[in-house]
Amino acid sequence: MPELPEVETVRRGLKELIVGKEIRSAEALESPKSFPNSHEDVAAFLVGASITDVRRRAKVLLIELSSEYTLVVHLKMTGQLVFVGASPLLSSQPQAAARKSLDAGPAVESAPSFEKSSREISSKAGAAPLDVTRLAVDDSTSPSFERERFGAGHPNDSLIGELPDKSTRVIIEFNDGSHLFFNDQRKFGWMKLYPSIEVPNIDFMKKVGPEPLEDDFTAEVLYERLQRRKNTTIKAAILDQTVLAGVGNIYADEGLWGARVHPAMRVKDVAKEQVIELWRELREVMLLAIEKGGSTDKNYVDAEGKRGSYMDFARAFRRDGQPCPRHPDVLIEKSKVAGRGTHTCPVCQMLY
């Protein structure tokens, strides 16, 4: 479940790899929901554009384009992005005649139509279509370590296997022959093109709370923002993206365990000192996760295809039945708070 640290890991990795690259083609497979822009908008504002920056707000990834459009990506629960570099064996392939001038800026007055969803979005006529077979054959016959590869997001085997696979929703090909795959085994995630200037006006962007890792996000800011949800549980409050940005079920449980606060406690009953502890813990656990590569310790996949271990540093999340790290003879319990699976130590985190 990509949360802030996982999306930040995606951002950092992709920024290194795709800034400056020009898009040769983009293809949506099978699911209009995953990429609802019209064929026309894709041809006009994505194909032929180059990547100028990769940013993040909350759990949302913002891929900035030279066309003054932004590819906005939400991985939701099972989304992931995988970059696969051009095969050295194929590096001499012809650069398709995908040159396209985008001198005139896009008309920002008219937002792209998301209602019109095309079943398949392909590159403009004349650009080389992705040869799926070739890619698959290469991956099975020549060792994958020949290619630069980076993947992050939901940690499943699509990070390391042949792509595209059955979870692939969108394929973006760059002019140098490298590819970016958007995979999502469930179909909650999406990517959409917006005029860059419109991004701040997206409903989510208007109401989302402060970035917890920014310097101006002090314990005082968290305390004050929590007051708007004083009658709900502290877990529901920190999961609320309008209170603060980026916390999901994993880091909610980890942060609350760290601060020794019971998730079901009402916000109004959480002492200010506990809020300060929670502030410290949430930031620490998310920073640690970013250091570790966002819940997986191997996002850069090597030739052996080692899969990242999942949340091996969690102290409470999905550790029910295992000892609390602070109390060797007390087991982590599982319950339901805020409609979510919740993991607590019955000794550290007491409810009143």
Add this chain to the structure above:
DNA sequence: AAGGTTGTTGGTAT
């Protein structure tokens, strides 16, 4: 094999 899983939206209730 049916129920659990989760981020966000949107509906209903208070």
Add this chain to the structure above:
DNA sequence: TATACCAACAACCT
């Protein structure tokens, strides 16, 4: 109007 709560979404996993 604001806040609280929960079903719905999808498809794999246990």
